[in-house]
Amino acid sequence: MDVWWKRAGPWVGIGTSPAALMAGGGLAEGLEGATLAATLLTGVAALCALATAQGIVGQRRGGTLVSVLEAPLGTMGARRVAGAVMALMMLGWFGVNVDAAGTAAARLAGVPPTAGVVAFAVLALAVTVRGVGQLSAAALVAGLATTALALWSAALLIRHGDVAFASPHTATDPISPLHGVGLMVGYGAAFALRTPDFTADLARARHVVMCAVWGLAVPLAAFASLGAAAYASTGTWHVAQMWGRLGSDRLGYAIIAVGFFGSVMTNLFSGALATASATRARPAVAMGAFFAGGLALAVAGLADHMLDYLVLMAVAAPGLIALCVIGRRAPVRRWSGPGLAAWGLSIAAGLVAARVVPALALPAALVVSAAVYGGARRRRPG
Secondary structure (H helix, E strand, O other), X not given: OOOHHXXXXXXXXXXXXXXXXXXXXXXXXXXXXXXXXXXXXXXXHHHHHHHHHHHHHHHHHOOOHHHHHHHHHOHHHXXXXXXXXXHHHHXXXXXXXXXXXXXXXXXXXXXXXXXXXXXXXXXXXXXXXXXXXXXXXXXXHHHHHHHHHHHHHHHHHHHHOOOOOOOOOOOOOOXXXXXXXXXXXXXXXXXXXXXXXXXXXXXXXXXXXXXXXHHHHHHHHHHHHHHHHHHHHHOOOOHHHHHHHOOOHHHHHHHHXXXXXXXXXXXXXXXXXXXXXXXXXXXXXXXXHHHHHHHHXXXXXXXXXXXXXXXXXXXXXXXXXXXXXXOOOOOOOOOOHHHHHHHHHHHXXXXXXXXXXXXHHHHHHHHXXXXXXXXXXXXXXX
């Protein structure tokens, strides 16, 4: 595909998601001023680099995520182990996003929350089953609409008072800049891992770069910065509460309802692919099973645990990206013990670091993954 922007929708869906506002607000809870700004931009750049590297691997291989994983993990490791883990990752994100967006839509429409959640999920399903082209177009439209709402929100914030990255609300629960970078990477780590699902048919590597810069990095930096400034003004990183304290809770609900649409569709699309790979189910059956499980999680209220979920994403996905980049030319086997061991050890190292020294969770996962797999390949190529 020579027109890169036709595949930019999924990237835009992540860059303009209300979760980006929440991530920026969450960052402002631990940092402030120039340190907050530098950490936010560094985190966005690191995430963009991971997403670009993985997307280029998929573009050059001409395959989706499961196909890309076959070299470092083996065909069975990619389909059974990684497929199951990716399905669970996407199931969690689908539940978080549909819960938040459906509840917001319900409040706008004046209907019970469960009705809004179900209606939102069914609408996302109706678009997603039409294929990646329709998904990308719808996500791009939703992203543009969310950007317009965000600009309206920025004007509201300016009218409300000074716009700054420092206030009595900021840095009330201090974290290190390195920890902050890890949180920003964790925000989009699952998407960065699955970029091959959306780059496999792009004609050139530079098209992946264009998607990453204009679809992800630029809007994400802007939305996270808006979220940080809104937190500094209001003292909350929950979008609806932010805008409620600024005097326009309905605008906050609109941002949530519209803004999550793109990311929900990408969650559903990649989750169904991973489910089909892990279970060998037919695509329609995998889509239906994934949708039913994710909808159940959404109705159960998974959105309340978003920040905890970011920590898990920050240690599970980046180590796998390192394997894909390092092992992209490895001969494909049925099972790859070194790759599976490296990924498992990287997750364990990241989770231990997250409990002991949170700032080191992401670096630990990346370093262990690269060191273990790279060392194994040097001893026995492939």
